[in-house]
Amino acid sequence: MKSDILKLIRITKEYISMDMLKTGCNMSEGAIKTSVNQLIEAGYDIEYDKEKGYHMNSYPENISSTELLSRNNCIWAGKNIFYRKEVFSTNEEAKMIAEDGKPHGSLIVAENQVAGKGRKGRSWVSDGRNSIAMSLLLRPTFDVEKASMVKFIMALAVADVLSKLTTLDVKIKWPNDVIVNNKKVCGILTEMGTENGSIDHIIVGVGINVNQKLFSEDLQDKATSLFIEKGERYSRADIILAVLEFFEYYYDIFVDSGDLSDVVAVYEGYLVNKDKEVKVFDPKGEYKGIATGINDYGELVVQKEDGKFVRVSSGEVSVRGVYGYV
Ligand code: BTN
Numbered sequence: 343m344k345s346d347i348l349k350l351i352r353i354t355k356e357y358i359s360m361d362m363l364k365t366g367c368n369m370s371e372g373a374i375k376t377s378v379n380q381l382i383e384a385g386y387d388i389e390y391d392k393e394k395g396y397h398m399n400s401y402p403e404n405i406s407s408t409e410l411l412s413r414n415n416c417i418w419a420g421k422n423i424f425y426r427k428e429v430f431s432t433n434e435e436a437k438m439i440a441e442d443g444k445p446h447g448s449l450i451v452a453e454n455q456v457a458g459k460g461r462k463g464r465s466w467v468s469d470g471r472n473s474i475a476m477s478l479l480l481r482p483t484f485d486v487e488k489a490s491m492v493k494f495i496m497a498l499a500v501a502d503v504l505s506k507l508t509t510l511d512v513k514i515k516w517p518n519d520v521i522v523n524n525k526k527v528c529g530i531l532t533e534m535g536t537e538n539g540s541i542d543h544i545i546v547g548v549g550i551n552v553n554q555k556l557f558s559e560d561l562q563d564k565a566t567s568l569f570i571e572k573g574e575r576y577s578r579a580d581i582i583l584a585v586l587e588f589f590e591y592y593y594d595i596f597v598d599s600g601d602l603s604d605v606v607a608v609y610e611g612y613l614v615n616k617d618k619e620v621k622v623f624d625p626k627g628e629y630k631g632i633a634t635g636i637n638d639y640g641e642l643v644v645q646k647e648d649g650k651f652v653r654v655s656s657g658e659v660s661v662r663g664v665y666g667y668v
Contacts, residue, residue, distance in 0.1 A: 343367065344377040345411035348386070351378075352401070352412065357394035381408070405451055405474075405579050413583055418447040419478065419590040420583075426450065429475075430457040433533055433547040436477035440535060440543040446481040447590075451582065458549060461531055462660075466549050467561065472569075474550040474578050478589070481543050484597065486536060489544055490656060493518040493532045494640045495596050496546050498605060499588035500528050501612045503581060504550075508572050513614035516633070516642050517656040520550075521614060525566035527551050548585065552576050601638040610635045615661065620644060622652075623660045633661070 346367040350358055363374050378396065382388055385402035401409075407423035414420050422444060429435050429452045436450045455475035458466030468475045480492065497518035504520065504527065505512035513521050520528035531547040551567035553575045568576050595604050602609070610616055615633040622629050622644060631644040631652070641653040642661060654661060 343411070344380065345408045347374060347377050348381060348408055348412035351388060351396050351398045354397075357391055357397045359395035363396070384408075403577055403579065405453070405582060407451075409579055410449075410451070410582060413579070414586065415583075416447070416586050416590045419586040419593075420447060420449040422448040424448065424450045426452045428452065428454040428456060431455060431459050431547075432475050432477040433459055433531060433545050436479050436545040436547070437533070437535070440479050440545065444479060446479070448479040449476060449586070450479075451476040455549075459531055459547070460529060466529055466531070467558075467565075468549060469551075469554050471578075472551075472553040472555075472567070474548065474552055474582060476582060477545050477547040478586075479543055479545055480593075482541050482597070484541070484600070486534070486539065486541055488600070489532070489534050489541060491596065491602055491640050492544055492546060492593070493530050493656075494602055494609060494636075495592045495605070496530050496532070496548060496585075496589055497528075498592055498609050498612070499585050500530070500548065500550065502588050502608075503584040504528070504568065505612075507576065507581065507584065508568055508574075510568070510571050512612065514609065514612040516613060516615050516636065516661055517640060522566055522568075522571050524614075526564055527566055527568065527571070546589075550581060550585075552578055552581065602636070602640055603638040606636060606638060615642070615663070618663060620661045620663060622654055623662070624654075 350366050378388055387399040389397045407425040410423050432450045432452050432455055439448055452475045454470040455468040458468050460466040497514050497520055500520045501512045501514050510522050515521050518530045519526050528550045533545045535542040553569045554567040557565045592605055616635055618633055620633045629646055631646040634643045634645055637643055641655050644652050644654055
């Protein structure tokens with residue numbers, strides 16, 4: 343595969359010989375030459391020396407499937423990658439590959455998303471090469487009731503990656519908005535397909551604001567990007583690969599234990615609402631209280647003004663700070 347060639351040329355500090363590539367990739371000399379030419383055309387600065395072989399001087403910032411596969415260290419996440427130049431919504435694309443029978447861990451990633459979907463029927467605005475729009479296809483064997491917990495795992499993975507990469511004070515607004523300085527830097531939309539009452543697939547859509555310099559007026563006080571917060575550009579490929587790795591790690595823990603018990607503490611470390619006053623918008627009536635944390639199922643535990651504890655589940659209600667979004 344082309345990604346195997348790319349991987350071997352990249353990880354070899356000096357030059358890698360044609361013989362090494364042939365063995366390492368199990369490909370013919372002709373096929374290797376064709377692939378290397380394609381890589382060069384795509385912007386990879388690969389040098390060829392008759393005696394020594396190939397050497398990579400530099401590579402372009404891109405999120406092609408070849409690039410992502412060549413650097414993917416996961417066991418199952420993102421092992422099948424479907425790269426699209428432009429889509430309406432990566433979640434919609436993921437639904438199509440789900441119907442097509444593609445396996446657990448397949449990833450749709452798009453250069454540009456023009457009709458991104460948000461939670462609660464809202465829309466999500468991406469900005470081409472400055473942002474990440476991707477959807478991971480899962481084929482769990484657990485019960486339908488557990489599906490709603492997957493979004494917590496993704497929020498945790500993204501928060502971990504962004505805080506480690508940028509050292510920014512990254513937070514999670516329950517249930518799964520990843521925020522910096524009280525503004526959203528990542529939104530997550532999970533959708534489920536069922537068959538005879540069992541889960542056929544779950545799609546976890548992730549939008550990350552990476553290198554945007556500015557947001558439209560209506561979004562300016564709600565949305566931010568890593569670039570705006572940190573003044574540095576970040577590699578989308580680095581972020582995508584790290585998110586896959588962290589998600590795989592936390593997801594496998596979640597599947598093993600059957601609930602969020604093993605990750606509650608880490609999640610709560612990011613929870614912006616923890617021990618804060620919140621307003622709960624329950625269709626049966628609004629109320630205020632203190633968010634004390636989440637339980638093993640991802641429900642927000644709120645102590646109401648009368649001292650009673652209630653469990654708020656993410657499907658029915660929205661929660662805000664008393665003074666605004668957070
Ligand atoms: C939200 O916070 O409202 C959720 C936003 C989710 C946006 C992502 S971008 C990739 C994926 N494809 C979509 O259409 N939506 C999700």
